[in-house]
Amino acid sequence: MxxxxxxxxxxxxxxxxxxxxxxxxxxxxxxxxxDPAVFPSPSLAIAAASERLTARQLGENLSWSLARVFSGFALGALAGVLVGVLAGWYRRFGLVVSPLVELLRPIPPLAWIPLAIIWFGLGEPSKFFIIFLGAFFPVVTAAYQGMRSVDPMLLRAGQTMGLSGVPLLLRVAIPAAAPDLATGLRIGWGLSFGVLVAAELIAADRGLGYMIIAERNAGGSVGVIIVGILLIGALNLLTDAAIGVAIRHWVGRWHGS
Amino acid sequence: MSCAGDISMREPDATPQAGRRTRAPFIRIEAVHKAFAARQGGELMVLDSIDLDIAENEFVSLIGRSGCGKTTLLNIIAGLDAATSGRIAIGERPVTGPGQGQGVVFQQHALFPWLTALGNVSFGFRKAGLPLEERRERSLELLRLVGLEAAANKYPREMSGGMQQRVSIARALALDPQILLMDEPFGALDELTRIELQQELLRIWQARRKTVVFVTHSIDEALMLSDRIVLLAPNPGRIQRIFEVPMPRPRSRTEPAFNALYDEIWSELSS
Missing domain, CATH: 1.20.5 (Single alpha-helices involved in coiled-coils or other helix-helix interfaces)
Structure with a gap:
């Protein structure tokens, strides 16, 4: 109590x-x-935003941003889990892959933007690629570390129950690494979200990032920009909290918090 | 000197080889050597020509100072470690890996933390391909056997060390193993829980008739539980002497025969 x-x-x-x-x-x-023209008060910002944006526009931009971050994150996380788990489980594969990951990991995802535009153009694929990178690296690192630090005692216990190879991986090693995987996924989601807006600032015709930069380019209201920024923050906060709750529900029961 | 010394303790009709018994051997350990590559090159001998026969339903303890290779020997019988040379057979079948009828109970923290007590026990049943309902039934029955039916839905972190070890025993029994290998299973428990679990283990052993190989560093524990106590000497690990424990069960720590044997093992251990 x-x-x-x-x-x-x-x-x-x-x-x-x-x-x-x-x-x-x-x-x-x-x-x-x-000066309210430079930095309007919260009430002025909300008033300006409700005047210049319809609920439909706002909802459309919001759902586009969410759809982008979901799809980029889902694939980036999936690839991260796959590569990280396999690298942690198969020693040789890990020795081949981990230096490569370590070399690419320090590059901020945003530094890839020029290349992404050259490779994939200004459409959706380039944004997807940037968000994918944002999720991939934290997840792959956490998955690899998680697999490497699985208690050997648990693996031996699994072996005494007749498990080896892939069944041992699926039924013992991956569940044992689940807390690390969960942390990696959460960090990956945050980073995906962080790079989403940057990707949308550069080239997009929909999304929250686009909404902000379009307002500036059109010489519109600072209030709309402020509302957009705060909305992005709130969205990240809410989704992160939701993931936190999901993780506690998933691994918290047995792992503690 | 590796295999002399137990002549006085053996039955009169036994052969003169240490570790050989008159009953048909069930676990047969022959000329087992184990060496690890040493850091400065060369080899580190951990076990040196271990010969030991264990009869069916026999309770044998391995005892000795740290570094005597008792856990290594247990792991070799479990199939978790390979001997550098020598042969090990259970029944007539040579041991080539784990999961061939050996159930193993580790010292601690070997339960799967993401599964409940029930989940851990029924994990052992999965391989047998039993239907879910029957797995559940049998798992509950084993939990009842170790006195933990009420804790079926608890996760390991919600259980005391003693409860966890009870679940570990139930999980090992779920495999319906021919032999039960226990690596200091009560070593991390407090004195009272330890004595309680020793009594439980004897009860289970008598109810289920398993062959048990039990690693411990406690002379007292070995005397309370075993039919025979195998004393291993370190550097390299080898059998120093084998003691028969003739007292009927339940044993008392205060009976003279218990204390006489305790002193004898102690003096052998510290010689």
């Missing part, structure tokens, strides 16, 4: 901080301390 009380108390303190900053922001604009 005292634990939950403490937690809701912590939450209240956090909310107080956030509300205080919003209040300070609002009042500094209203009192003329900040």
């Amino acid at each position: 005292s634990g939950t009380a403490l937690r809701s108390n912590d939450l209240a303190l956090g909310l107080i901080g956030t509300l205080a900053v919003i209040l300070l922001w609002e009042t500094s604009v209203r009192t003329g301390l900040i």
